[in-house]
Amino acid sequence: MAAPKRKAPRAVKRRAPIPSSLSDFLSEKRGAGEENFLGTVRKHIVEKNKADHSRRQDIIHPSEMVKDDWCPKATFLRITTGVHHKQNFGFQSLNIFDTGHESHRKWQGRAWDIGWLEGMFKCLHCSVTWWDRSPHRCPTPDCKSKALEYAEVPLSAEDSHLISGHSDGMLTPARSLLEIKTVGEGTVRFEEPERLSKYLVTIPDGSKMVDLPAMWGSIKVPFPSHIRQGQIYLWLAQARGLDVDRMTYIYESKFNQDVKQFVVRANPDIIAPLLETARDIKERVAAGDSAPDCVTGDVCKQCKPYQQETETDGEEAPRRGRRQALGEDDTEARPTGTEAEKPPRGRHAGSAGKPDRADRRQADGAVRRVHQVGRVRRNTASSSRGRREGL
Numbered sequence: 001m002a003a004p005k006r007k008a009p010r011a012v013k014r015r016a017p018i019p020s021s022l023s024d025f026l027s028e029k030r031g032a033g034e035e036n037f038l039g040t041v042r043k044h045i046v047e048k049n050k051a052d053h054s055r056r057q058d059i060i061h062p063s064e065m066v067k068d069d070w071c072p073k074a075t076f077l078r079i080t081t082g083v084h085h086k087q088n089f090g091f092q093s094l095n096i097f098d099t100g101h102e103s104h105r106k107w108q109g110r111a112w113d114i115g116w117l118e119g120m121f122k123c124l125h126c127s128v129t130w131w132d133r134s135p136h137r138c139p140t141p142d143c144k145s146k147a148l149e150y151a152e153v154p155l156s157a158e159d160s161h162l163i164s165g166h167s168d169g170m171l172t173p174a175r176s177l178l179e180i181k182t183v184g185e186g187t188v189r190f191e192e193p194e195r196l197s198k199y200l201v202t203i204p205d206g207s208k209m210v211d212l213p214a215m216w217g218s219i220k221v222p223f224p225s226h227i228r229q230g231q232i233y234l235w236l237a238q239a240r241g242l243d244v245d246r247m248t249y250i251y252e253s254k255f256n257q258d259v260k261q262f263v264v265r266a267n268p269d270i271i272a273p274l275l276e277t278a279r280d281i282k283e284r285v286a287a288g289d290s291a292p293d294c295v296t297g298d299v300c301k302q303c304k305p306y307q308q309e310t311e312t313d314g315e316e317a318p319r320r321g322r323r324q325a326l327g328e329d330d331t332e333a334r335p336t337g338t339e340a341e342k343p344p345r346g347r348h349a350g351s352a353g354k355p356d357r358a359d360r361r362q363a364d365g366a367v368r369r370v371h372q373v374g375r376v377r378r379n380t381a382s383s384s385r386g387r388r389e390g391l
Contacts, residue, residue: 049094050086057084059164060281063235065274066228071295074302076281079162080291081332085305099254100182107180107250108150108169118170120151133172153177155236161278162285167233176248176263177237178297184254185210191223212255222249222262225253227270234266235275 057078064070078084115134122129123138125145138145153167169178181187188196191197199215200208221286222230230247237244249262268275280292294303 005073017352037132045094046091050088050189053084053086055084055165057082057156057237058162060162060278062163062165062229062232065163065232066225069295069300069302070274071300071302072277072281072292073294074300074306076284077303077306078289079281079285081306083306093159096184096186103182103252104168104180107178108152111169111171111178112150116171117150118172119153119167120148122151123147124149153233153237153242155233155240157239158237160282161275162282163236163278165233165236167237170237170242170244171248174246174248175244176246176251177230177233177244178248179226179233180250181222181226181252182253182254183216185215187213187223187254188215191225191366197220216253216255216258219251219260222251222264227264228274230280231267231271232274238266279282317318 059079060075064075092366108117112134116135119131120129121132121135123140123143123145124147126138126140126143128138128140128143129151130139133140135148136146138148150169153170156164157166158164167177168180170176171178185196195215196210196216198209201211202208217328221227225248230249234244234247244266246263246265249264251262279290284290284292292299293301299307323360
């Protein structure tokens with residue numbers, strides 16, 4: 001009798017080894033052709049910032065005027081040569097700037113919700129711009145769209161001082177301009193380093209860290225550069241005929257989103273020396289005179305690059321000429337249509353061109369240019385008044 005045939009042994013499927021730690025489980029092993037989202041975004045954001053030369057270079061920006069180390073010579077050379085020695089920022093700094101932009105949209109939207117927000121608005125359908133207070137729809141008879149965008153408060157004294165910029169908003173019931181700031185450890189390190197040192201604590205391993213709650217609690221007034229910036233905007237607004245006499249500052253903490261409000265009344269004496277310096281630059285530019293002295297009396301890091309005709313790599317720096325060479329910047333600086341009409345209560349709706357916001361370009365404190373994330377957009381036809389359109 002033949003022996004029964006034996007079945008071949010089944011192949012044993014080996015299970016994947018169980019990760020020994022959470023970090024092993026989360027580690028991503030990518031193939032050579034597999035894209036990484038965060039890495040791709042990092043590269044895109046940094047390269048986009050490097051390629052952006054849209055900020056006007058033929059004016060004096062309030063953001064540069066208010067710095068303790070402002071160099072009038074560097075500003076004069078930037079305006080007269082059109083050469084912009086732009087600082088390149090890393091991804092973390094650019095991420096900080098975008099966080100500030102989102103905070104601006106949030107607080108401008110809230111002011112819009114309660115009917116306090118006044119300034120320039122833009123229809124996203126027909127692109128008309130006009131001065132209004134918390135509107136619900138486009139004023140163009142053939143449009144009437146409810147998809148609107150807040151374009152802030154353009155301010156300018158180019159004819160007398162070459163100064164131009166944008167305030168974050170105007171709060172009509174309070175007769176106040178609005179300035180929104182996000183405040184973190186980096187803000188204090190830049191604005192008041194001595195305050196940061198005061199709140200350093202030693203932890204058990206011997207290293208030091210900042211007591212953020214205590215440091216945030218110690219902030220009782222706006223930082224000096226913020227006050228100067230607000231005073232410049234108030235001076236520009238009053239020169240334009242706007243009915244404002246104070247600046248409302250909204251400080252939002254980055255580490256816990258707590259919020260503080262400060263109100264500072266207009267006091268032109270605070271910025272009188274800055275305005276005199278700006279006027280001197282304007283007169284020198286108009287007369288073709290030589291540059292004013294460096295802030296240090298010799299050469300500082302701001303004006304030193306202008307001693308060279310080219311960048312260190314041999315390539316010519318990006319040039320931004322006077323207004324005739326600015327293309328769309330020039331169009332925005334000259335209001336047309338309903339934008340040129342005089343707004344109610346004596347307010348003039350002329351635009352000041354590109355704002356002085358350099359995306360915001362110095363962490364937490366500096367001001368930004370017109371950017372996709374720098375304005376509040378709203379579809380007022382939505383079921384929720386506070387809903388914004390996707391950017």
